[in-house]
Amino acid sequence: MAVDPRQVVAGFLTLSMFVxxxxxxxxxxxxxxxxxxxxxxxxxxxxxxxxDNAESxxxxxxxxxxxxxxxxxxKPCWTKPSPKTQPSNGFVTFSLTMGPExxxxxxxDAVVVARYLGATLVLPDIRGNELGNKRxxxxxxxxxxxxxxxxxxxxxxxxxxxxxxxxxxxxIRVPNRVTESFIxxxxxxIFQTNNHLRxxxxxxxxxxxxxxxxxxDLDATACLAMFSxxxxxxxxxxxxxxxxxxxxxxxxxxxxxxLAIDLRTDxxxxxxxxxTRGARRKGCYNADEILGFLRNVGFSxxxxxxxxxxxxxxxxxxxxxxxxxxxxxxxxxxAENKGEFLKASNSDLARALDLEICSQSDVFIPAIVxxxxxxxxxxxxxxxxxxxxxxxxxxxLTQASDFISTYISNKNHLAYKCYC
Numbered sequence: 001m002a003v004d005p006r007q008v009v010a011g012f013l014t015l016s017m018f019v020x021x022x023x024x025x026x027x028x029x030x031x032x033x034x035x036x037x038x039x040x041x042x043x044x045x046x047x048x049x050x051x052d053n054a055e056s057x058x059x060x061x062x063x064x065x066x067x068x069x070x071x072x073x074x075k076p077c078w079t080k081p082s083p084k085t086q087p088s089n090g091f092v093t094f095s096l097t098m099g100p101e102x103x104x105x106x107x108x109d110a111v112v113v114a115r116y117l118g119a120t121l122v123l124p125d126i127r128g129n130e131l132g133n134k135r136x137x138x139x140x141x142x143x144x145x146x147x148x149x150x151x152x153x154x155x156x157x158x159x160x161x162x163x164x165x166x167x168x169x170x171x172i173r174v175p176n177r178v179t180e181s182f183i184x185x186x187x188x189x190i191f192q193t194n195n196h197l198r199x200x201x202x203x204x205x206x207x208x209x210x211x212x213x214x215x216x217d218l219d220a221t222a223c224l225a226m227f228s229x230x231x232x233x234x235x236x237x238x239x240x241x242x243x244x245x246x247x248x249x250x251x252x253x254x255x256x257x258x259l260a261i262d263l264r265t266d267x268x269x270x271x272x273x274x275x276t277r278g279a280r281r282k283g284c285y286n287a288d289e290i291l292g293f294l295r296n297v298g299f300s301x302x303x304x305x306x307x308x309x310x311x312x313x314x315x316x317x318x319x320x321x322x323x324x325x326x327x328x329x330x331x332x333x334x335a336e337n338k339g340e341f342l343k344a345s346n347s348d349l350a351r352a353l354d355l356e357i358c359s360q361s362d363v364f365i366p367a368i369v370x371x372x373x374x375x376x377x378x379x380x381x382x383x384x385x386x387x388x389x390x391x392x393x394x395x396x397l398t399q400a401s402d403f404i405s406t407y408i409s410n411k412n413h414l415a416y417k418c419y420c
Contacts, residue, residue, distance in 0.1 A: 105206070247304055
């Protein structure tokens with residue numbers, strides 16, 4: 001009996017989600033002592049206990065102010081790959097899944113594979129978390145910008161030719177951050193016998209630490225795809241801009257700064273986000289713990305805080321009481337856009353707004369481990385805005401600079417291979 005390749009891909013994607021549920025965190029600030037397995041990345045938390053009742057006179061508030069002066073001037077360390085001279089000899093197809101932070105990685109891997117094979121890349125569709133929730137690439141992203149960025153590097157088309165789409169593709173499971181050896185050993189032999197490929201990107205690990213590679217062309221291609229290719233379509237980027245402007249307006253009235261925190265109670269309430277018994281490290285922080293952290297490093301009460309929550313949750317009340325200028329998407333999104341962005345079936349659109357706002361705020365704090373943290377960090381490195389604080393349970397460290405993400409302090413994010 002013939003098997004629909006879409007069913008095969010769906011099966012692979014489902015399997016990858018379960019793989020992620022079983023994976024723990026490796027390095028950076030977030031670390032493996034937790035049950036949080038919804039997303040995996042490299043991050044280590046410090047291990048000492050945070051004193052939520054620390055006296056305000058023991059806090060060095062000057063550290064927060066000096067943090068604002070730490071922008072880095074960066075420039076691309078790569079040049080656009082040389083134009084391909086040979087005609088395309090096949091097609092690479094794939095889908096974007098699981099939200100915009102995953103889309104960035106999926107796009108990057110697909111572009112790298114297509115470049116190496118000399119194949120034509122077919123614009124992906126976008127699949128939501130609910131069965132049947134599917135949209136076209138252009139419904140969310142700027143197609144013209146994407147195709148212009150890859151012009152001469154990889155040929156891109158919107159749809160497969162009819163004579164190709166009638167044939168079944170070879171479905172290949174591809175690990176995130178695909179390596180040249182995987183392409184040559186696994187993908188290329190299949191491509192030589194069936195030049196119509198369907199990639200299923202698997203996220204068994206999502207660390208964004210740099211790797212040693214010897215192929216400068218593929219490195220440059222990855223930098224191009226990750227940092228210059230994917231952009232929200234104009235209407236959606238305008239929504240994010242208006243929300244950012246609203247936050248800036250609030251902060252100017254209170255003479256404060258805009259602090260974006262990736263804090264989602266829907267994940268924090270799940271069993272998978274509980275610290276294991278006896279564990280000395282954490283993979284996520286709830287609102288009360290974040291409140292204690294903000295006190296510890298000296299953020300003033302007039303700080304404007306954006307939470308990646310969609311709507312208000314009673315668990316945020318104490319945070320709001322101490323920091324009155326605390327907002328969720330529902331508080332600042334234009335009224336005419338609420339229906340489209342805030343409904344559950346469009347969670348990827350809401351997450352895209354979070355990605356933009358967290359990448360542009362004065363300071364970013366990831367309260368939850370994951371690929372979102374990694375890609376926000378990459379965007380901020382590329383723009384020189386490296387004010388990223390990773391929470392800790394430590395009461396020994398009291399200056400904001402003590403909590404700078406090790407992605408930044410150790411320069412061990414792959415973005416530093418693209419920008420210097």
